[in-house]
Amino acid sequence: MTSSPAPVVRVRELRKTYKPSMFKSGFSALGGAAGVDLEVQRGSVFGLLGPNGAGKTTLVKILLGLVRKTGGEAELLGEPAGRARPRSRIGYLPEAHRLPLYLTGREMLRLSGMMVGCNRKWIDERSGPWLERLNMAGSADRKIKEYSKGMMQRIGLVQALIHEPEVVFLDEPTDGVDPVGRAAIRETVTELAKSGTTIFINSHLLMEVEMICDRIAILKDGLILREGTLQDLTPNTDEVQIYLGNATPQGSELRALLDGITDQIPIEMHPSSTLKLLLNDEQLNAVIDRLRQGRTPILQIRRERRTLEDVFIDLVQGVAQ
Amino acid sequence: MNSVRPTPSRLLAIRGLFTDAIFQVLDNMVFRVLIAVSLLPILLTFAVGLKEESISVLFGKWQFDYPPMMAMLGDDPRPVAIEWLLKYVVNGLAGGIGMTLSIAATAFFVPRMLEKGAADLVFVKPLPRWSLYLSRYITGLIFVALLSIFLTSGMYFGVLFISGYNAPAILWASLTLVYLFSMVHCVTMLIGAYTRSTSAAMILGIVFFFGNGCVHSGWQLKEQYGDMLMIEEQAVAEDGSADASTANEKDNWRLVRDTAFFALDALHYPLPKTSDADLVILHVQDAMFDSGRLATRKQLVDSTEGRRKQRRAEWKGSEADTSTATDDPDAWFERHFAWDAEDLRFNIWFSILSSLGFIVVMLLLGMWKLRRSDF
Numbered sequence: 189m190t191s192s193p194a195p196v197v198r199v200r201e202l203r204k205t206y207k208p209s210m211f212k213s214g215f216s217a218l219g220g221a222a223g224v225d226l227e228v229q230r231g232s233v234f235g236l237l238g239p240n241g242a243g244k245t246t247l248v249k250i251l252l253g254l255v256r257k258t259g260g261e262a263e264l265l266g267e268p269a270g271r272a273r274p275r276s277r278i279g280y281l282p283e284a285h286r287l288p289l290y291l292t293g294r295e296m297l298r299l300s301g302m303m304v305g306c307n308r309k310w311i312d313e314r315s316g317p318w319l320e321r322l323n324m325a326g327s328a329d330r331k332i333k334e335y336s337k338g339m340m341q342r343i344g345l346v347q348a349l350i351h352e353p354e355v356v357f358l359d360e361p362t363d364g365v366d367p368v369g370r371a372a373i374r375e376t377v378t379e380l381a382k383s384g385t386t387i388f389i390n391s392h393l394l395m396e397v398e399m400i401c402d403r404i405a406i407l408k409d410g411l412i413l414r415e416g417t418l419q420d421l422t423p424n425t426d427e428v429q430i431y432l433g434n435a436t437p438q439g440s441e442l443r444a445l446l447d448g449i450t451d452q453i454p455i456e457m458h459p460s461s462t463l464k465l466l467l468n469d470e471q472l473n474a475v476i477d478r479l480r481q482g483r484t485p486i487l488q489i490r491r492e493r494r495t496l497e498d499v500f501i502d503l504v505q506g507v508a509q
Numbered sequence: 510m511n512s513v514r515p516t517p518s519r520l521l522a523i524r525g526l527f528t529d530a531i532f533q534v535l536d537n538m539v540f541r542v543l544i545a546v547s548l549l550p551i552l553l554t555f556a557v558g559l560k561e562e563s564i565s566v567l568f569g570k571w572q573f574d575y576p577p578m579m580a581m582l583g584d585d586p587r588p589v590a591i592e593w594l595l596k597y598v599v600n601g602l603a604g605g606i607g608m609t610l611s612i613a614a615t616a617f618f619v620p621r622m623l624e625k626g627a628a629d630l631v632f633v634k635p636l637p638r639w640s641l642y643l644s645r646y647i648t649g650l651i652f653v654a655l656l657s658i659f660l661t662s663g664m665y666f667g668v669l670f671i672s673g674y675n676a677p678a679i680l681w682a683s684l685t686l687v688y689l690f691s692m693v694h695c696v697t698m699l700i701g702a703y704t705r706s707t708s709a710a711m712i713l714g715i716v717f718f719f720g721n722g723c724v725h726s727g728w729q730l731k732e733q734y735g736d737m738l739m740i741e742e743q744a745v746a747e748d749g750s751a752d753a754s755t756a757n758e759k760d761n762w763r764l765v766r767d768t769a770f771f772a773l774d775a776l777h778y779p780l781p782k783t784s785d786a787d788l789v790i791l792h793v794q795d796a797m798f799d800s801g802r803l804a805t806r807k808q809l810v811d812s813t814e815g816r817r818k819q820r821r822a823e824w825k826g827s828e829a830d831t832s833t834a835t836d837d838p839d840a841w842f843e844r845h846f847a848w849d850a851e852d853l854r855f856n857i858w859f860s861i862l863s864s865l866g867f868i869v870v871m872l873l874l875g876m877w878k879l880r881r882s883d884f
Contacts, residue, residue: 302525
């Protein structure tokens with residue numbers, strides 16, 4: 189019998205409530221009354237989605253010991269969250285981070301690595317390739333105060349990765365980065381995932397998460413509304429796109445060909461010879477048979493999925509149950 | 510490239526903190542300005558030579574005799590002149606204006622570390638929070654230590670090369686400045702930890718520095734004149750010459766005075782003794798190396814002080830002890846460290862220990878606050 193490996197992140201009934209004070213009213217930042225349950229497996233790329241104020245950053249900060257939990261359990265790398273030892277095995281790129289402006293990029297990487305307990309030579313050996321990969325090699329010896337926002341984000345990512353952590357937490361990693369920089373960051377994350385590093389991404393950029401993550405959770409008002417793989421979250425729809433060859437019957441000829449199957453179904457024919465139909469599987473098979481009988485060339489058939497954006501908006505607006 | 514990550518070392522992590530501290534200090538604009546300003550007194554010691562017989566300006570271009578008052582103080586007036594330099598230039602200017610600017614320049618250390626985004630990056634490191642807080646305290650001490658070492662060593666070499674006089678007391682003055690700053694910086698940091706505001710830490714730190722100095726100076730005045738006042742009042746009361754209205758006024762005044770004295774005592778004992786910093790270091794140096802600075806300082810601080818002591822002793826009905834003998838160990842200890850040492854206005858051990866105790870309490874409060882904070 190083989191036991192499944194222990195998750196790198198394990199959260200049970202986790203809650204965070206800020207008590208009211210003289211100047212502020214109290215509120216629940218995470219978990220509500222029931223708490224949050226979550227597990228992230230080793231080697232996965234986990235995306236935590238949610239609107240602003242959903243509790244994404246609070247959850248990560250509790251795991252990293254930056255915020256104290258009110259109730260429940262939180263474990264990081266098998267140890268209770270907040271302990272110093274697992275923190276030497278993690279990398280963190282916070283949202284809206286403030287890097288020390290009095291240092292150059294290279295000095296900051298050295299100090300960051302040293303504070304995790306790595307020696308300077310070992311850090312220097314690693315910083316070169318990372319800086320190259322994120323197009324920062326030419327700016328590494330400039331003071332951070334001279335960096336643009338995108339450069340700060342990229343050097344911030346290098347500091348999160350320089351000590352070869354087992355788990356990397358990235359909070360809005362592509363925030364303020366130009367499209368080229370975004371692509372470089374995405375590529376870096378993908379390579380890290382291939383090398384077995386666990387990645388935990390907090391974002392509200394759905395496309396990024398869709399492209400990178402293999403498991404996703406959607407958080408709203410401190411509660412996880414849905415969790416699963418991208419396929420789980422974005423089910424197939426009834427919409428089918430059939431790409432046809434050039435010798436395709438048009439208009440009434442096509443309607444005559446599909447007569448009896450698509451009487452009640454609107455047919456949408458695009459100029460690029462793409463047929464868009466709302467069909468169940470049985471109807472789809474019948475349509476294919478008819479098209480073949482009519483010697484219509486079929487190049488590709490694709491059943492449309494719901495996009496993550498559709499699912500997210502529905503969940504956040506309370507449409508989906 | 511070695512692909513195996515070495516075992517993390519706590520020592521390296523702490524070294525990282527200290528390196529960060531040095532970088533932070535060297536990048537500080539006020540630090541650079543103060544270094545530039547420190548050049549002025551250093552250049553003064555190179556421009557003005559204190560020779561045994563006269564004062565030589567710009568390598569002998571002009572010569573001046575010592576003022577007659579200094580000539581009266583001994584054959585070689587240089588020790589007194591050096592004490593004067595220490596008292597007014599180092600302790601006066603550097604210990605007053607320099608210290609105020611240093612408080613202002615270092616007030617941001619803790620609030621900036623606790624800013625959203627910066628705190629996330631720092632506190633996620635596998636280092637205990639107290640060590641991060643302590644590193645900021647040490648950063649402040651490094652700030653003042655570098656400045657004061659630059660100032661005093663520059664002045665020391667100026668006096669050594671131009672005046673031909675070896676005055677290690679000048680170097681000791683850097684310790685005075687660090688000791689003084691250590692008492693204030695812990696308060697500035699605590700305010701920073703609670704308010705997370707640089708402005709609050711800066712303003713309240715400076716207010717504390719001057720307020721604390723006032724309390725301590727007030728207490729010293731009370732110690733000097735308080736008992737004389739009481740004896741005088743007692744004598745007037747025994748004389749019985751005062752009428753009823755005068756006696757009533759005196760009662761009111763006595764109530765105010767006693768309340769003020771009580772407040773001074775209540776504040777003086779727990780607060781750090783910033784006004785003692787100079788004297789504490791002077792006594793430590795004198796006790797450790799028998800440098801004779803105490804005697805010199807006494808000459809400088811003077812005849813008026815001596816007359817005051819004499820008067821005080823007369824009021825008490827005893828003779829003033831002016832002994833400076835060092836041959837008898839008991840007398841030596843009594844002179845330097847005893848609780849009621851006659852030649853001190855304060856007890857040196859109490860001064861040092863209460864100040865250090867205050868620093869420790871302030872640091873612990875700051876660490877406790879940080880331990881309970883969310884970022």
